[in-house]
Amino acid sequence: xxxxxxxxxxxxxxxxxxxxxxxxxxxxxxxxxxxxxxxxxxxxxxxxxxxxxxxxxxxxxxxxxxxxxxxxxxxxxxxxxxxxxxxxxxxxxxxxxxxxxxxxxxxxxxxxxxxxxxxxxxxxxxxxxxxxxxxxxxxxxxxxxxxxxxxxxxxxxxxxxxxxxxxxxxxxxxxxxxxxxxxxxxxx
Amino acid sequence: xxxxxxxxxxxxxxxxxxxxxxxxxxxxxxxxxxxxxxxxxxxxxxxxxxxxxxxxxxxxxxxxxxxxxxxxxxxxxxxxxxxxxxxxxxxxxxxxxxxxxxxxxxxxxxxxxxxxxxxxxxxxxxxxxxxxxxxxxxxxxxxxxxxxxxxxxxxxxxxxxxxxxxxxxxxxxxxxxxxxx
Numbered sequence: 001x002x003x004x005x006x007x008x009x010x011x012x013x014x015x016x017x018x019x020x021x022x023x024x025x026x027x028x029x030x031x032x033x034x035x036x037x038x039x040x041x042x043x044x045x046x047x048x049x050x051x052x053x054x055x056x057x058x059x060x061x062x063x064x065x066x067x068x069x070x071x072x073x074x075x076x077x078x079x080x081x082x083x084x085x086x087x088x089x090x091x092x093x094x095x096x097x098x099x100x101x102x103x104x105x106x107x108x109x110x111x112x113x114x115x116x117x118x119x120x121x122x123x124x125x126x127x128x129x130x131x132x133x134x135x136x137x138x139x140x141x142x143x144x145x146x147x148x149x150x151x152x153x154x155x156x157x158x159x160x161x162x163x164x165x166x167x168x169x170x171x172x173x174x175x176x177x178x179x180x181x182x183x184x185x186x187x188x
Numbered sequence: 189x190x191x192x193x194x195x196x197x198x199x200x201x202x203x204x205x206x207x208x209x210x211x212x213x214x215x216x217x218x219x220x221x222x223x224x225x226x227x228x229x230x231x232x233x234x235x236x237x238x239x240x241x242x243x244x245x246x247x248x249x250x251x252x253x254x255x256x257x258x259x260x261x262x263x264x265x266x267x268x269x270x271x272x273x274x275x276x277x278x279x280x281x282x283x284x285x286x287x288x289x290x291x292x293x294x295x296x297x298x299x300x301x302x303x304x305x306x307x308x309x310x311x312x313x314x315x316x317x318x319x320x321x322x323x324x325x326x327x328x329x330x331x332x333x334x335x336x337x338x339x340x341x342x343x344x345x346x347x348x349x350x351x352x353x354x355x356x357x358x359x360x361x362x363x364x365x366x367x368x369x
Binding site: 018019020023027043044045047048049051052053054055056057060061086087 | 236237252277
């Protein structure tokens with residue numbers, strides 16, 4: 001069912017189709033207080049529906065979210081991809097990372113850039129936006145790490161005020177070398 | 189670009205219907221259905237954005253469970269008549285067989301025909317020992333259909349604040365026994 005999801009390997013990560021095991025990993029993450037950094041905790045039922053919709057997104061839009069796993073341990077560390085459901089203002093480069101790669105500085109940026117580059121190369125999608133809540137310091141830092149610039153605020157029916165951060169096209173801007181600076185923040 | 193079809197979903201044919209993978213093209217007809225009061229017993233009416241997400245989640249259901257909803261096509265015309273499926277999202281009481289027919293396709297026994305095929309697949313290919321249908325108590329048409337299929341009321345439940353009656357279908361082999369009788 002997920003055969004249409006391409007696999008991407010980066011230096012330390014693998015981006016591949018989401019599976020039922022990933023749902024279990026994600027449900028376990030969202031049961032923990034630490035998931036507050038992703039808007040958690042969330043009930044298993046809610047996580048299931050999100051993961052199911054993310055898989056179906058590939059069939060409906062030819063693009064979607066990948067599971068991100070570490071190449072060294074194969075551990076799940078979150079998901080990254082392009083989100084463009086009905087009614088969304090524009091295709092969004094989005095991510096949700098668990099603490100699975102907290103000890104790999106820059107891994108989150110590595111995953112985001114791989115998804116961004118694929119979307120441009122294979123689907124001509126870009127420059128992509130990321131919609132970020134003004135209070136989400138982690139996401140704002142990550143967006144800056146991968147070279148995105150804050151463009152404007154926009155009001156969404158469900159989510160209230162969000163900022164649109166505009167990504168660069170692959171090769172457009174030098175890859176920022178600031179990953180390590182931020183990798184340890186907020187993870188006590 | 190045209191989105192690729194969902195792969196790995198078995199296609200079933202009955203006398204008059206084709207049960208096939210849900211596709212991108214099915215979204216608009218379901219958005220239209222969910223804009224009407226006809227959808228009141230299956231979670232509607234719903235705005236387009238919510239229908240899209242539920243459609244995407246139904247597709248993803250196949251990947252997460254190995255079974256899910258089929259779109260129902262009338263073989264003679266190719267028209268989309270509704271859907272039938274095997275449904276078990278996280279938090280659901282047990283694996284369900286469900287059906288939805290669009291306006292204009294009722295009264296011909298299509299739902300019965302499709303549900304029998306889906307039930308046969310569940311018992312045969314998937315090895316289900318039991319299956320239920322979760323039906324809003326005011327949905328008299330669906331209750332009649334469940335009973336015609338041999339299901340009986342088992343217990344009451346609730347989803348998203350709506351009451352649901354759980355009808356339990358006869359187990360595998362019941363149809364065969366019926367045929368012999």
